[in-house]
Amino acid sequence: MTQAQGNNTVILILIGITILLLLLIVVGVLFSVFIRRKNELLLEQQTSQKRFEREIAESQIEIREETLRNISWELHDNIGQLLTLAKIQTQNSGGDQEQLDEAANTIGKGLREIRALSKLINPEALKNMTLTEAIELELDRFKRMEYLTPSLKVIGIPVAVDKKIGTIIFRVFQEFFTNTIKHSKATHLDVRITYTDNTIDIKAEDNGIGFNFAFAKAKKGIGLSNMESRAKLIGADIKVTSEEDKGTQLHLIYTPKNIHHE
Template identity: 40%
Template sequence: MFFIAFQKRKNKLLLKSFKDQQRFEDALFKSKIEIQEQTLKNVSWELHDNIGQLLSTAVMQINMLNTNLDPELANSIQDVRSLVGDSLQEIRNLSKTLNNEVIQNIGLKESIQVELTRFEKLNFLKTKFSVTGDKTDLHPKDEIIVYRIIQEFFSNTIKYSQASSLEIKIEYQIKNLIISIKDDGIGFSKKNAKAGSGLLNMASRSDLINAKFEYETAPGEGVSLRLTYPFKSNNEDIKNNELG
């Protein structure tokens, strides 16, 4: 009886230690996410306010120069002005995708569209985007995390996949939000997937919002992702707001 009581107490302590460790790891990961979001927000401000302002000034100065030049040189200057103007617009679009406040203001669909339009303009990828079902609002903090998961997939596609096209589908169901993304790149073997490939980061972010994260890939077959996000009840939203 003494041994059984001792074993139960030991198991109870081990379970408590495991739960404490799990809570610590969750808190640590949430802190990392918050730090990343603040860093991205700061970069967004720098791009929009500082670099954006410098490019705007350059455009104005080019316009002033253009009035005092012969027509042939003026055409060359106009080409430079167009390049600087396009760069300014790209900087502004990029700053939108980094700032979580902008994402919350314009919404998930529009934020994704901004990113895909940028890929098209830069000739990175041909994209296809569709949304079905009646829109249901996500918890604001969860919406940011969902978008960052999608961005991580986009980043991996640009960096590693050698893909020429990218397709994303959003489906609003009664209880879930289903997001499916697929590229037509070179794919990879799951056995050889590296920890730094972004997969662990996407999976960890998914766990943070209780979403189901699934992906399929094989050499020569591209990569596909399916994210299932369960809509929260009003009580859960209130609880999340209190915790946040």
Template identity: 30%
Template structure:
């Protein structure tokens, strides 16, 4: 009797042991499978991000090439043609006190203003100019253009960031500033624009503030994501492309403040220090 009980106990114990092993094996396989799926999802996400970054790089390269061609076209053809017309108006044989002279003088002034605006636009579009005069001067140039409309008060506080960023990063950051200023002109209904460019030990900080109508950032980002729009989403992607972070603080009727933080290019800083020692 006792022998039968021991055999039954042994069978039950063995069955339970095997069942536990089976359950453990299944659990381990499920965990490994879950980790594998997570790893695959992570890899797919990284591949998607790399693809989007490469696509954005290509788009920016194409954009800069188009800007360069437009800048050259404005300078070489449109600007020269308008200058020729302005000079021709000066040679029109009319009396100084006549009505025609006053009309021609007003036309010449309007034409000269258009030539100045086109020249400024050509400079803003040309990539090499950003490299030549530097990021701070390029931003200051854009703010002066904005100020000349007599619609905005502008202020610009900046530190010396020359040689702290590579040229490509400077250009992308400058295009970000242009796009943000363009957004202010189009949507903000602001009267004041403040820009601050500063740097700490290993980062450069760009801040742009306006006193406009403001908006709900989360709602706007969600809308742009659904519609695959550009705007702030595009600015955020550009900042990410150069290793930066993008933060926006805005509310309705409270203006908007945008802050972009960019890591300092160590190689450029090292080269700058070597030049200073020499």
């Protein structure tokens, strides 16, 4: 072998070693990026899970608080008035059987209201309800209290929803219902739940005074922001629309990951 050939061999070896080192560096950098990204994703998942659990806990607390307020209103405004009426009817009856029968009917109505109210008081009853049943119970209360005239239409075969997801969806609509009762001056509240093969589509609409939606959106009202953030947390699509003197609508579409019918 000549000196020139020897020099070429050394150069080729050096080039090979350099290329190998560069490849090792590239692989090392890529591996480092992969590990860092993996750790970031794990941290994001942990953060998302903690946020989800925190939102579940907050939603459950808010539902309980709203339920207690509802119970207080119903005891005072409905059952209390019925018992007071029954007392007056009894005192004024003077032994008249017809008036006593009216008092008995009033007391019977009060007892039926108490039985209905017991469902709200019993946490296990609420816990074991389906999403449809929970919404129906809320609308039944509005009808009993004569706040407005509610209606519920269910289309398709109901799909079971994870209890935690159902809690968040119910809280979104409970907040909408509460705003309707307090602020909208509506006389009707219509809810439609549509179950398809892979989605749950819920739309609530009142005929109230509505509001300037663009202005409320710009101000980022707490109620609207809460509904949107909760829907986003569970991967649901949500749309709130309203016009002055034309009512307000809430439309939510959720796609369960594991679908099975109730």
